[in-house]
Amino acid sequence: MLRFAVDAMGGDNAPQCVVDGVLQALKEAENRFEILLIGQEDKVKPLLDGQDTTNLNLTFMHAPEVVTMHDVPAIAVKTKQESSLVQGLKICKAGGADAFVSAGNTGAQMAASLFVLGRLPGVLRPTIAAYFPRLQDGLTNVVDVGANVDCKPEHLVQFAEMLTIYQRDAANIEKPLTGLLNIGEEENKGSELLKQTYKQLQEADSKKKINFIGNIEGNDILREKATIVVCDGLVGNTMLKFGESIPRFLASIFKPSIQQLVDSGKLDPEAAAITSKAFMDMFQPFDVEKFGGVPFLGVDGISIVGHGRSSARAIKNMIYMAEHMIEKKVNQHIAEALSDQ
Amino acid sequence: MLRFAVDAMGGDNAPQCVVDGVLQALKEAENRFEILLIGQEDKVKPLLDGQDTTNLNLTFMHAPEVVTMHDVPAIAVKTKQESSLVQGLKICKAGGADAFVSAGNTGAQMAASLFVLGRLPGVLRPTIAAYFPRLQDGLTNVVDVGANVDCKPEHLVQFAEMLTIYQRDAANIEKPLTGLLNIGEEENKGSELLKQTYKQLQEADSKKKINFIGNIEGNDILREKATIVVCDGLVGNTMLKFGESIPRFLASIFKPSIQQLVDSGKLDPEAAAITSKAFMDMFQPFDVEKFGGVPFLGVDGISIVGHGRSSARAIKNMIYMAEHMIEKKVNQHIAEALSDQ
Structure with missing residues (x-):
């Protein structure tokens, strides 16, 4: 079963919209994948406590730090190793999740994705x-x-x-x-x-x-x-x-x-x-919400970047996008095409 | 009295809209400037013949060639020396007119303006x-x-x-x-x-x-x-x-x-x-018609560039723009500012 790490702290309306989007996705998709929701416990837990999550494939993980919209990307990635952003990507890299989804600081997500996941073989520069x-x-x-x-x-x-x-x-x-x-x-x-x-x-x-x-x-x-x-x-x-x-x-x-x-x-x-x-x-x-977000193409993993204004619906669609990219083997095909040049 | 050379052949609706615009300008401004209208006699003259131009400061000049929207700028400027575009600018350079106005091929007008008028002192590159x-x-x-x-x-x-x-x-x-x-x-x-x-x-x-x-x-x-x-x-x-x-x-x-x-x-x-x-x-x-066009700034003269879709009103406003730039000594001030660097 596919497992997606979702950044609970990313986006102007986080964590509320992320929690809502994750629950919508799991219910709508009838638990066909698992979600690992990562964020600050005191901010996210209360939102989950009010919901019936007993039958959902949902796991919560505490990450004490938060990368904000105002953080300088390169600095944030280095200094906020305990953030949901860096932790989520590291879990992907270690095989603990198949994709990472966030509507947070785009620059920081790109920097962290590149740093943690690395590039696909043959790719000179990942792009958005x-x-x-x-x-x-x-x-x-x-x-x-x-x-x-x-x-x-x-x-x-x-x-x-x-x-x-x-x-x-x-x-x-x-x-x-x-x-x-x-x-x-x-x-x-x-x-x-x-x-x-x-x-x-x-x-x-x-x-x-x-x-x-x-x-x-x-x-x-x-x-x-x-x-x-x-x-x-x-x-x-x-x-x-x-x-x-x-x-x-x-x-x-x-x-x-x-x-x-x-x-x-x-x-x-x-x-x-x-x-x-x-x-x-x-x-x-x-x-743009119908798409949810866009993949950061060319990194060795799946990192879906959402708009800061993302709603619950956008978060849900970003999760579907991640799922779709894995099923269709997009990264595998990019690596094949670009590494033989 | 200021004198403006106007390209009768420039623009998608030329020469009709140019003739109309020129007549509107002269009437509205009560002949406070002169217009030298340049173009192909067989195309322009019939349009003028139907109008009462007896009391207007309007002179027509025949130019046998036409630079079209499809001409490659650098080539057109070299090979169509007898066009209204090149002739109009040459007349400006020689002091026979104070400004040139056209809604024709923008690239060709820029190339010809640069070639014929040259740059103002200190200007590295004219711009639009x-x-x-x-x-x-x-x-x-x-x-x-x-x-x-x-x-x-x-x-x-x-x-x-x-x-x-x-x-x-x-x-x-x-x-x-x-x-x-x-x-x-x-x-x-x-x-x-x-x-x-x-x-x-x-x-x-x-x-x-x-x-x-x-x-x-x-x-x-x-x-x-x-x-x-x-x-x-x-x-x-x-x-x-x-x-x-x-x-x-x-x-x-x-x-x-x-x-x-x-x-x-x-x-x-x-x-x-x-x-x-x-x-x-x-x-x-x-x-954009209220402005008419934009000046090609930095050349040693006034060359007003109009949109290909220019109407008579746009042509009229381009003539006013030329007048205004001369009265306000824009070029003189640019030369002063840029040549002392």
Whole structure:
């Protein structure tokens, strides 16, 4: 039976949302896996005590330290060895769990995962991708979104290769399409780095490692031209955060204008409520919770990284994601593909 | 009297929208400047013939060649010397006009401007900024958005300096605030390039050349933390195009859902129409037409670059922008600031 170590202390709404998410997962999945919940006893136990956990495959483990959102990653990993983050990963490394799940400090989780789990054979740099909104079936993953900000062409090519395997194995996308984010479509566009990357992506395509569709631009992402958008971590991180800020920005314009229409008698309150719901529903493709989190791809183990704002539902879906990655042997396939180069 | 050379052939809706924009500008401004309209006689003249231009300060000049949106910039500039683009800039250089305005091929306009006009003293690399949506007063300029994709720290610092002068002189912003786009707020974040840039921006701040507020992230742009967002051209270009694609993406979700509410009798058609208008109005902060275009900052002359989709109103506003930059001596101030370093 698979066993997942879950960081009870990670996330803005932790430990409550983590406890809720773990219980939901175990109940919904009817105990088909075990959960090792790790965190500070005085914070987590009271939340568990109020619940009926007698028939659930749930174990609690005390970890006295906590890595916070404000901790500097490299320092936190060294100085907080007794944290749920470091302990959870160490248990994975020792074989006591098959995957680690956290919605805590992303930088610290990446640093600790790399330090404790190490890299898969052949992987130059583990990477983190994000899910971008999509109307049609499939996925749009932008990679990298902040783990690597000084990428060389060979790093970007490996990101494409890892995501191709991930999408094919874990998301059932038959033919993942890789686009290189650039300032124009033509082959000779962009910096020297991008021109070199273009050539190496072509080579990877000719070896059937990826399906390369060429350069794409910022406005091609929501047009769903590619399922994998490759870029340096600064570009991906900026676009991700910029995109995340848009719903609130637009709502701050739309909501008052609807309210004004109601106040002035031009729109009846019922119609306004219906409209406002349609407006909020419009942002459903921006809902990252259905995925839960993203794997830190390329490390020798499974480490699922969640958004700090994760809800119980997101935590639950992160656990499912971990399970799915193990069943589909994503890491094994990445190691096979990248170690023979 | 100021004289502006306007490219009649530039833009998706050229020459019609250019002719309309020029006539609107001259009428609205009551002939306080002259316009030299340049383009292919057989395309432009018929449009002018239908109009009463007797009392307007308008001169037409024939240019047999046209630089299209599909031309490769460097090649177009060399091979199409008789185009409205190259001719217009040459007339500026020779003193026959005070500024050049075009909504044509941006890359070609930048290449031709640099080639024909040259750089202002002290300027390492001319740059192009974009206007980002803003709710409060002021401007949010992201710089660079595609003119420079391999920036060194000293280039990024100069972009901040030029934009500071531009915003202060031409947009009446008393204290422009510069933020460095990064993956996190802390000083030690990001690539080596960004760390170096951070230091040099601090130095420029201590010399009172700019007001540096530190690192900002993608989600800080719409929060209006900075009036000047400094980044490499790939990042800026990607974010600009990504942002431009969002209204259509959201409308493709919202409009059918409103229609469905009407069809199912849950929303009456009148309320739907009012709501749809509020929805479209929500994108007004995304309307770049009020600015018209952006100056190619750092060249020894005024070259205003418009969006390919420019309307007559945009063309008109680009002419006003050129006028304003000359009156406020923006170029003179940039040369003074950058040549004493």
